[in-house]
Amino acid sequence: MTDSLGKHYDAIVVGSGPAGATAVKELTERGLEVLLLEAGREITEDDFVPGPPTPPAAMSIDLGGRARAFMRGQFVQARRAMYQPQKDPFLVNDFQQPYSTKDGDFLWIRGQQLGGRFHSYGRMLLRGSDHEFKGRSLTGRGEDWPISYADLEPYYDSIEEFLGLYGNSDDIENLPNGVYRGPSLLTEAEKRFQQIVAERWPERKVVGWRYAAPNLHRVPLGVVAARETGRLTERMNAVVNRVTIDSRTGLADGVVFIDRHTKQEHRATADTVVLCASTIESIRLLLNSAGSGHPDGLGNSSGLLGKYFMDQTPSLLFGDDPNHPGFERIDPAPADPYYPPVGGVYIPQFDNLDTITNPSIQHGWAMQGTVGRIPVPEGHGGTVGLMGFGEIEPIRDNNVTISRRRKDHWGIPVPRIRLAVGENERNLMRAQVSGLKEMALASGYRINFAGSPLGLDSKKVWPNADPISRAMFILAFKKSVSMGAAIHECGGARMGSDPSTSVVNSHNQSWDVPNLFVTDASTYVTNGAVGPTLTIMAMTARACEFIAEQHRSGDLHKKGASHV
Numbered sequence: 421m422t423d424s425l426g427k428h429y430d431a432i433v434v435g436s437g438p439a440g441a442t443a444v445k446e447l448t449e450r451g452l453e454v455l456l457l458e459a460g461r462e463i464t465e466d467d468f469v470p471g472p473p474t475p476p477a478a479m480s481i482d483l484g485g486r487a488r489a490f491m492r493g494q495f496v497q498a499r500r501a502m503y504q505p506q507k508d509p510f511l512v513n514d515f516q517q518p519y520s521t522k523d524g525d526f527l528w529i530r531g532q533q534l535g536g537r538f539h540s541y542g543r544m545l546l547r548g549s550d551h552e553f554k555g556r557s558l559t560g561r562g563e564d565w566p567i568s569y570a571d572l573e574p575y576y577d578s579i580e581e582f583l584g585l586y587g588n589s590d591d592i593e594n595l596p597n598g599v600y601r602g603p604s605l606l607t608e609a610e611k612r613f614q615q616i617v618a619e620r621w622p623e624r625k626v627v628g629w630r631y632a633a634p635n636l637h638r639v640p641l642g643v644v645a646a647r648e649t650g651r652l653t654e655r656m657n658a659v660v661n662r663v664t665i666d667s668r669t670g671l672a673d674g675v676v677f678i679d680r681h682t683k684q685e686h687r688a689t690a691d692t693v694v695l696c697a698s699t700i701e702s703i704r705l706l707l708n709s710a711g712s713g714h715p716d717g718l719g720n721s722s723g724l725l726g727k728y729f730m731d732q733t734p735s736l737l738f739g740d741d742p743n744h745p746g747f748e749r750i751d752p753a754p755a756d757p758y759y760p761p762v763g764g765v766y767i768p769q770f771d772n773l774d775t776i777t778n779p780s781i782q783h784g785w786a787m788q789g790t791v792g793r794i795p796v797p798e799g800h801g802g803t804v805g806l807m808g809f810g811e812i813e814p815i816r817d818n819n820v821t822i823s824r825r826r827k828d829h830w831g832i833p834v835p836r837i838r839l840a841v842g843e844n845e846r847n848l849m850r851a852q853v854s855g856l857k858e859m860a861l862a863s864g865y866r867i868n869f870a871g872s873p874l875g876l877d878s879k880k881v882w883p884n885a886d887p888i889s890r891a892m893f894i895l896a897f898k899k900s901v902s903m904g905a906a907i908h909e910c911g912g913a914r915m916g917s918d919p920s921t922s923v924v925n926s927h928n929q930s931w932d933v934p935n936l937f938v939t940d941a942s943t944y945v946t947n948g949a950v951g952p953t954l955t956i957m958a959m960t961a962r963a964c965e966f967i968a969e970q971h972r973s974g975d976l977h978k979k980g981a982s983h984v
Contacts, residue, residue: 429455429653430971432675434660434705439696439940441642442579442957446964447694448649452971455688456643457658457677459697460532463539463638467509468758483889495667499900500529501736502542502807502906506758510539519700522838526579526731527904528700534656535640536698541907543631543762544788545585547576551594551773555783562783563814565941565945566917566926569596575958577894580627584629586753586763587630595627595768595950599830603753605626609744609802610765611793613863620862623770623777627790629763634756634881655688657681661832662709663718663936665692669823670713671977672936678830691977692935692967696960699942702892703729703820703912704835706938719930720912725923726820728914730785730947731838732906733785737860737870740801745794747802764790769849769949771809780847784804785810786949787856791863804865808852808872809906811949812845829835839903846874853877867967873902908952910941937964 433443440456445895447454477787485505489498510531523540531537550569555562573596580599587604589597606614606628614626646652656750657680664675676687695702703726704748709718717725735819751761771777771784785808792802796847818840841849849872857877859871869878876897882890916922919931924943930936939960941952970976 425714427455427653429453429688431455431692431694431967432457432688433692433694433696435459435536435696435698435701435940436534436640437531437538437696437698438953439536439956439960441640441699443641443642443647443694443939443964444698446961447968448651449965450968451651452968454558454646454653455690456646456652456654457660457675457688458532458534458654458656460534460656460707461679461680462535462656463629465638467772468616468638470757471506483892496527497529499609500613500874501525501734501905502805502900504760507540510535516827517834518828519834520823520826521835522836523840524838525899525902525904526837526839527713527902528837528909529904529907530701530955534643535638537907538635538640541953543634544629544766544951545580545583545632546630546766546950547596547598548572548948548950548955549594549596551769552946552950555946564945566922571906571926572955572958572962573656575961579954579957579961584633585630588628590625592625592627592768593651593954594773595625598630600630601633604630605750605752607744607748607750607792607802609741609748610790612743613765613791613859616863617767617859621859623670624767624859625770626765626767629766631753631762632664632972633753634759637752647908658686659830659832660697660705662694663705663831665711665713665718665933667713670933672933680830680965681706683830692937692971694964694967695936695938696940698940699729699909699912700820700835701827702938702940702942704822704833706913707820707822708833712787714932719923719936722920722923723931724816724914724921726912727816727818728814728911729812729818729839729909730812730821730911730944731839731903731909732912732947732949733808733812733841733849733852733872733903734901735785735808735810735849735856735872736901736905737804737806737853737856737867739804739860739867740796741863742801742867743864744802745796745799747792748797749793759810761793764788764793775931779849781810781851782813782844783811783848784949785848785852785855801866804860806856806860808856809908809949809951810845810848810852811947812841812848814911814914814946815842841873841903849874867904869897871897871901873898889945897973905970908947910944910947910952912943913938914945915943916945919972927966928959929966937963937967
């Protein structure tokens with residue numbers, strides 16, 4: 421093993437997606453010398469050259485694109501429900517990076533390159549609220565986080581302003597307003613959907629998306645800002661396999677990483693280590709960092725590392741709107757030559773908020789969709805895509821562990837994922853599919869299919885598709901929309917106010933190793949129905965402010981340092 425970097429840093433940040441890009445910005449702007457380690461490659465302008473223009477086509481299963489991704493080794497990534505071929509280059513090779521599952525399938529969609537899943541997410545950025553953070557206090561169900569919306573609000577503000585969000589102030593209690601660069605607009609078909617839903621289900625508040633402007637830098641804006649400070653060092657193709665501990669102090673003193681190409685081990689040292697590798701990868705890294713002082717995984721004195729793993733229950737409906745043929749281009753954000761425009765309709769969670777309105781489920785679900793935005797041939801009904809996201813319970817036995825036998829391309833033990841669903845989750849998915857269908861039918865849409873991990877719930881599936889494509893779709897559907905399809909996995913290194921019942925404290929700081937921080941969604945206590953990306957960035961910004969303050973005082977690096 422070599423220490424080829426030849427420098428001791430104030431902080432090492434592992435991962436360059438939403439959490440990592442935020443961390444390097446916040447730390448370098450506060451004066452710290454930071455090393456960013458990214459397991460994947462650098463990105464270049466060549467990655468974003470648009471393909472030749474093609475005439476609009478009716479929405480299809482796209483077996484051809486999926487088959488090509490499969491042949492490139494993306495046999496898991498190609499299963500994703502919302503398939504877009506331009507995102508394939510930013511997702512992993514599944515032959516090189518396998519994982520295993522227990523008690524049910526789990527669809528793990530992930531990317532490894534500078535920016536991580538910034539290159540494959542839908543740019544939807546929603547604030548959490550105290551309905552997520554203080555659920556037990558409000559309804560008597562679920563668990564409370566050690567932080568509240570008020571703790572994160574100023575960080576939501578600054579991140580939204582920095583990224584440039586488009587949205588509207590809708591004044592919905594469980595969907596807090598944000599800081600917006602411009603409005604979020606609805607197509608005429610979406611306005612009609614909004615009107616119909618308001619008339620029939622007034623508790624379902626249909627609003628426009630809240631989404632980030634396209635990043636034409638391509639490099640994450642947080643990394644761009646960190647580079648401008650002159651205090652950022654970057655190392656791509658650095659597959660971190662463990663955090664190292666100083667036996668004299670019990671503090672983290674760096675990491676060991678493997679060069680992606682040469683497979684040679686290297687060591688990097690720093691005063692502080694910040695894990696931003698994404699939920700499953702951060703858990704895996706902590707488990708693989710077990711040692712004499714941490715036999716069950718680094719920072720696992722509570723025995724809860726990897727426990728209470730969650731995602732959201734997915735449901736999906738595709739169809740077309742014969743009342744509004746064609747499509748509209750109304751995105752007020754700057755055009756992106758590589759990615760299609762975004763925007764659409766969103767319904768925040770409406771069941772079981774302040775009171776129990778649906779006792780068959782513990783919490784509730786939200787909907788995200790588009791109507792009439794995707795180019796289609798002239799005269800063809802506007803494309804309809806609706807997806808439901810349901811909040812599941814944190815259950816101790818749903819967990820991430822590491823395999824004793826199976827290893828990845830770099831010899832690192834792979835994760836083993838268990839996310840079983842119970843009667844609550846089955847009821848939730850039934851409610852989601854039923855809700856999507858009733859809103860679609862009330863709006864006059866023709867349904868191509870609707871379903872969830874429980875299976876298809878449609879008498880006719882892709883009625884205009886050829887028989888072979890239709891048969892293959894039916895056979896593969898459950899795997900395409902299995903648990904994990906929401907791509908909102910979280911939990912496993914939960915935060916809390918008691919070291920016996922959590923892995924990190926309210927500042928994302930390890931109870932056991934005070935100069936080790938975990939700031940991605942693995943620290944979630946519960947998972948609401950909103951996407952986690954904006955909250956990940958807000959938590960990271962808050963944690964990094966704390967890190968910088970503690971670094972200046974020297975409190976993080978004292979033997980037996982106490983938690984604040």
